[in-house]
Amino acid sequence: MSSPISSALPSLPVPDDQAIAGRPAPVCERHGVAKDAIAAAPNRAQLWICPKCADEDRSRATRLAHFDHDQKTRAAEQQRKQADLERRIGAACIPERYRDYTFDTFPNTDERAVVVLQRMRTYANRWYEAKKRGVSVLLLGDVGTGKTGIACATANQIVRMDHQTALFITAYGAVRHMRDTWGRKGKTEREALDDLLLPDLLILEEVGANVGSDAEMTALFEVLNGRYAARKPTFVLSNLPLDDFRDAAGSPRPGLQTFLGQRVIDRFRDDGSFVVSLDWPSLRGARK
Ligand SMILES: Nc1ncnc2c1ncn2[C@@H]1O[C@H](COP(=O)(O)OP(=O)(O)O)[C@@H](O)[C@H]1O
Ligand SMILES: [Mg+2]
Ligand SMILES: [Zn+2]
Incomplete structure (x- = not known):
């Protein structure tokens, strides 16, 4: 005789290998029928997830x-x-108008310009070598020939290389940067000099103009000598010819060699350093 309680309960289907309450055994499309899953959780076949x-x-x-x-x-x-x-x-303080200049945007396709551009392009492409040797460049040419544009195109390429730093500053600006510390508290002259010695590449614009007193000239030499001693590449840009000359009025004028001295100029023929002459008419106002 069955007990009244057990007969009141519906009989539970016994799980077997094939089906649970008429549902097919769980099957994974990829891994097939999983018998162990039914054994582990027979009532939860619907929630079964293939292990x-x-x-x-x-x-x-x-x-x-x-x-x-x-x-x-x-x-x-x-x-x-x-x-x-x-x-x-x-x-790098590249002036706004020169910030996008490259070797490819240079407007002059004159063959002398092609040679100069190729030389500077090679310099930029082999920057790490130039940096290691401390290769400096003297860029000479009349106003508007493209000294600043070529120097900035070079610097623009170099500062885009990992960790490389450059600084563009006029000779006058460099001197003023140091002079501003004279007799003042705050930044020392040494720190001001370091600002000019630290960049991997220094572009000194307008050398030969606007430097006045002996003390100011000395400050300029400290920059040039300091960088030379530290084997740091420097571009010196100047409108002056190397040799002394006569201006339009016929008055004798010192050339860059007289201005900076033979010793400094000679360094631009040292260690692979070189002089580039931009020997063509002004490009200002010229159309590409
Ligand atoms: N890399 C360059 N890309 C485009 N234009 C340039 C480039 N270099 C120079 N120029 C053009 O030539 C003009 C004169 O160049 P700039 O470098 O200012 O001469 P410089 O410094 O010799 O006086 C510029 O105003 C600009 O129009
Ligand atoms: Mg210039
Ligand atoms: Zn599976």
Whole structure:
């Protein structure tokens, strides 16, 4: 005789290998029928998740997390690099109008210009070599021939290389930067000099103009000598010819050699350093 309680209960289907309450046994399309799953949780066949698929999902999730992390790291690195590049571009103080100049935008296709551009392009392309040797360049030419444009095109390429720094400053600006510390508290003259000695490349614009007193001339020499001693490349730009000359009124004028002295000029023929003459008419107002 069955007990009244047990007869009141509906009879539970016994799970077997094939079906639970008429439902087919769980089957993974990829891994087949999983008998162990039925044995472990016979009533939960609908919620069954193939353990092999679950393993795969877990490792996929781990891979995704790693990927995501790598992406974020890469993005952060990219952002840091970009910020560093922008900082170095800003610190180079390239005047606005020269900031986009490259060797390819140079308007003069004259064969002498092609030679000069090729020389400077090679310099930029082999920058690390030039930097190691301390190769400096003296760029000479009349107003408007493209000294500043070529020097800036070179610097624009160099500051886009990892960690490379440049500074564009007029000779007068450099002297003033040091003179501003004379007899004052705050930045010392040594620190001001360091500002000019530290950049990997220094472009000294308008050398031969506007430097007055002996003390100011001495400050200019400190920059040139300091960089030479530290084997740091410097571009010296000047409208003066090397040799003394007569101006339009016929008055004798000192050339750059007299202005800077033979010893300084000789260094631009040393260690691979070189002189470039921009020997063509002014490009100002010329159309490309
Ligand atoms: N790299 C360059 N790309 C485009 N234009 C240039 C470039 N270099 C020079 N120029 C043009 O030539 C003109 C004179 O060049 P600039 O460098 O100012 O001469 P300089 O310094 O010898 O007086 C500029 O105003 C500009 O129009
Ligand atoms: Mg110039
Ligand atoms: Zn599976």
